[in-house]
Amino acid sequence: GHNLPCTHSETGRCFMTSQNHGFAVETETLPKDWKVLFSNENDKTNEGIIHEKLPYFSVQFHPEHTAGPTDLECLFDVFVDAVKIYKNGGKCVIDSMITDRFHFVPSLQERPKKVLILGSGGLSIGQAGEFDYSGSQAVKAMQEEKILTVLINPNIATVQTSKGLADKVYFLPITPEYVEQVIKAERPTGVLLTFGGQTALNCGVELKKSGVFEKYNVKVLGTPIQSIIDTEDRKIFAEKINFIGEKVAPSAAVASVEESLLAAQQIGYPVMARAAFSLGGLGSGFANNEEELKNLAQQAFAHSDQLIIDKSLKGWKEVEYEVVRDAFDNCITVCNMENVDPLGIHTGESIVVAPSQTLSNREYYMLRNTAIKVIRHFGIIGECNIQYALNPYSEEFYIIEVNARLSRSSALASKATGYPLAYVAAKLALGIPLPKIKNSVTDVTTACFEPSLDYCVVKIPRWDLAKFNRVSTKIGSSMKSVGEVMSIGRNFEEAFQKALRMVDENVTGFDPTLKQVNENELREPTDKRMFVLAAALREGYTVDKLYELTKIDKWFLEKLKNITDHYVVLSSQGVISLENLKKSKQMGFSDKQIAAAIKSTEIAVRKLRDDNKITPFVKQIDTVAAEWPATTNYLYLTYNGVSHDIDFPKDYTMVLGSGVYRIGSSVEFDWCAVGCLRELRKQGKQTIMINYNPETVSTDYDMSDRLYFEEISFEVVMDIYNLEKPDGVILS
Template sequence: MTKRVLLIGTTMGLVSGEKLDQEKAIYVTLESFQQSGYETILLTENREVFPDFHTLAQHVIFQDINLTNLKSIIIQYQIDFIFPTYAANNKLNIFKNLIKQGFLEKNHVKLLVLNQKNLNLMISHKALTNYLQNKGFRLIEHEIINKFDEAMAFVQQHHFPIIIRVNNKEQKTYWNSINTKEELIHLFQTTKASEGYEVERSINTFKEITMTTVRDRFDNKALIYASEDIDPIGIHSNDSISVTPVYSITNRLFQRIRDAVLKLTRLLKIVGICTFHLAVDEKTDSFYVLEISPLFQSKILPIIASTGYPLFEVICQISLGCRLQNVLTLDGSIINAAVELTPNHLTGRFPIWQSPQLVDLNNNLGPHKSSLGAVIVNGNNLETVIMKGFKILNLSDDIFINHPDAKLSDEQIESLLFHTSIRRIIAVCEALNRGFDVQEIQSFTKYNLVFLETLKHLLDLARLLEYKKGDLDTLLLSKRYGFTDFLIAKLWNLTTAQVTKITSQLSLNRLFLPTPSSYSLDHGAVLNYYSSFLDDPFIKEPNYQIIINNYPNSDMISNHEMTILAHQLIHRFQSDGYSVAAQGNLLSKIDSHALGDFYVDSSYNKSYLFSPQNRLNIAINTIENQHINYPVSIYNLKYQQQLLQNHQITTEIIFIQDNQQRLWLSLPITNVLKKLSSQHFEMTAIPSKLKTGLVKRISDYVHSNYQNTKFGTIIISDNDQWQWLDGFTINVGIVSQVNPNFIDVLCHCLVGIATPKSQKSKHLFGRKINLKQLANGLYTTKVKYFDLPTTYRQELK
């Protein structure tokens, strides 16, 4: 009898890049389980999923992930295994209760990856500290206190800042970073702790390291990932810039930490993946284990970008009982996944926020993660990695051209260096430009010293470029360290085209280098590339190929819709026999099965991160259509909010038009805006029926105004005003679910072989988005899906 695996999918609520990464992971996991002969059932709260989920999984269940629903599904579908690796941390108590109540044992269900021991250590910080202490691991100084005077006594011994939290048993209690006596007084005035407070020495003077291990049930194990935060904030690792591999601690200390995490992996009986967050004190040659997580964390995705390691396939196979040395990948090959790979280049992960005006984001980073996601870049030196990160984050102009902190006094700059705000990097660069001592800046910021020296090198090089305008040797040097034509043009008061022309005359060309990896196989696997400037001939891309370039923005909903759309396009084009290459941060390689070449870096000079549009460029170069380019835009959440503020109700319809001007139309999506307060909005989107009269009006409108347009969105306001968009809104995810032939028609139209097909609506649902603007310039986005009434669904069908 075929065994059944229940995958725990993504939850709703706050939208972040982690949700997007989880969706990609689930996509690969479904394929991997299916290849191994298991039936898969997916439980998810997200209605806008990869369309292939419906074909890969025997059942996709859209329900709240809670204890009652989980029990019901286990019984109804006779589940044999539960795979919770991509579940959210706030769902861990569900699995703990299933074990505690004996429900899993009674129904003969095995929980993969998690067990009673590592569940307790993830949920309870007290249990973790006790366990580590019993196993001989050194703990950061901490105490349980009850009074303000006791807290101040701890401060006098260890100094500010400190970390403190209300010490109760609830999982949702958070740590607080306390920097001053006034903040500590406020905490005691506003909270009550029946079991006291847990106070801990801050790690802001330590280096922060992340390590990830894998282990099978035969006790084969390996360290597969290690990175360090080069601008550690001492609170939340995901809000820092991280670089892999680790390069700034001694090899002796690194090996000690490696041995320790591998020992913990065995002690915890991990079968799967486990990530450890550690603090390293080089002064005492010691380290501390801060957090243990056997769940997938998006921070470790650079392991794929830097080595091509088929992470998700490995997790699935070893959780099912496979040996690490004999992992079956999706491309059909058997690999030794216990190999600890070391790439010959650096990979950086840069967190992103919603606003380009970093001066508005001047809050101190705290115990709650503020960044929404991250971008990943590769380079052959740290300078190149940093320059790529600055370019994508729109920081290059402020750091090298505008100098927004130039009018501040030295004392004001010093004050900014002390605070862990989002914009501190600009103050750091201003201090370096003024000649502040690197050691002094390091004592203020606790930044990695190598990182600060690298920043100083880049700033010195920028000044040299300004001083030696037109000097080819300086140009060559700057290119080797990641300076773009766009930035050099500004420093030299030239146009980008002029600098590009000069560069092209040098013996310096862009080369796409495949990352060295045991898993970059000749057949079937995706080659992962990073770009650098070398004295080598330019490698020409294939003559006939479809290339998809993605330039993400900072809106996570828009990114989510764009990624699903892009992967749909890739899959459809490949199914039709086309070779597809993809380039862009959101399209990073996720498995060993995908076809075509993959470029993780882009040569574009301009960042689209804070643009209202999330751009996807599709370059069609086939025998039938040579060198045709189709830019696709998804307008972000803020754009749609502004659109709705003028008209509280709008209706939008996507159209696709083939060469014979035959139209395909999506179901209309009706949008309603509700203003809850001056900074709080609720947007509701509901599919509606496409009536005959409206079809005729749209056909006449498109044929009269957009005869040669392949696709777009028509927006009709409540006063019957019509507007056309040269792309889609964030409702494209709903459209792709309720109109399952949408991608098929779009792809065929783009390559010139389309005939509009009849559409059969399914998976009908509505969506509410809550957008709340915060005082510090950030905003939070929450999504909730709801079922449409039965009578309404029947009418639509």
């Protein structure tokens, strides 16, 4: 299997490896002078042996594997060096050569007795419920380690401020003055800054600069403050990235029209010009030649005295990785995600799919190796998110940004993989080594592993732009979405159609009849672009033509075309065949959607399904693609299966979650759902949660006995109800 963690016996460093062996050496039977070199971190079996004096060693994995991690390629360098030394008549002890390469001195702090956690304050667009989720996990992790927690968060509608979680909660603004007062009163010995979004980070940086942490002897746990500043400051960031031989997108700041033309010549057209210090991208745009840039620059200098010229990467793929590193330099990438929308749209505004679907193996590992190189260089401890722009026609890529904190992407990655990122990051901040933390999904394996997914996850943002007058519906580089949904399926079509219904319960799926074709809307994306795309596919636009207009990868366009083609098949049939009904369900069509296409009713389609036993299967998310037994209760429904992964013993109480955050319904209803689950637990009842919002605490798999990450619709809730036969359902 891929991604097996192997630990070096001398240094305790753990590495990801690729394997295809069904056998292991029995270490008790090793002859004299031989000893263990590597062990499997999961089942402690042998993964390599070495001779103590002679230059012999062997490993049980493929360091050079061309379809897997290359973390231990350096073993070949050791081998080649040994041959050279031996050839020149020198004496070489391979054991110490390997140990020297892996040797790392961690800078560990004293373990704190009381920790201050900064929350994210009131919700705003771009910073919502995901920080309630990450803060709650941090509190849980601290409690497990018997550390007192003090939380500052003025947001009353959050789970983390509820009774029974943190030891003390202060409902105060997250500003340096108030935080200093709390530090003065509580005297914590450590502080966590990366669990409260940008608000907490900015406040922490202020407190560090003004010397408050030093004055009260408070240690910043996890990622050092300097690393955070280095990733936030564009100039330092570019310098540090260039230092390790990687690239950020080229840009230049200019003060006149002549300078801007010179800069554009060096960077190469097309370029993006934007006025510095201007609100909402005033005076910004794309220029393909000198003439266009001249006009743009003249307009921009009317708004501002500085212009920034960037290389235009419009139409490149946007890919992101979630990376984790501990104080002992063990690094893993937990999840990689690909934006369906090309670069130019904020990742929070994009439709995102995990794992990436259109990268080659070579591209995947090229970006993975870079991510690990970057996190090591910045000295980040805990979790970080790295975003890339990748040229669709070559292997050229640029690093767009690094977030040295938990973000909305990390909440999504946690829910997509079942890997509790915030919980693990909190433990790492205390200096606990990654291999020593248990994978809470399998209960037997280590948290030092890279999840393998045997399913596809799609995230779609929710915009509530209709609630505002005169707001542009165009989406771009600044965030307007107020919430997001996540769906799980066995193929892209299934997951994508589920997600569209989750975002808006009035939509039946990838429906080509909702919008008119409008080429401008395909070029300049709006919140409803996907439905314009559906209409265009229905009208007979080719995939090549649509790629030209949208720059959405052809792989995704082909998949979307499968859905609209199937609509045609359905509507051309008077009576639906069972084969077609099954195929429709496997492509993520809902009963209502099928009924609309064949001019029938949802109840009639449901009855036809039930009569012919076309019902969904319940699958588990196990993070290890069935390589180890999983004990998880994290579930989804699919028609692309042949059996259930679990039994249905009955005696459960079902609770329905609040779904996607929107204006008028957000984190406060998640607080209600979690309160309900907790109370049921106290009463000794077993609970089932149905929700599909990745930013919530209610979709944490230890909040309920069974978590269905599914749509909250009549069809799906009834499907689950018929399988589970619960004692009752709580709706409010």
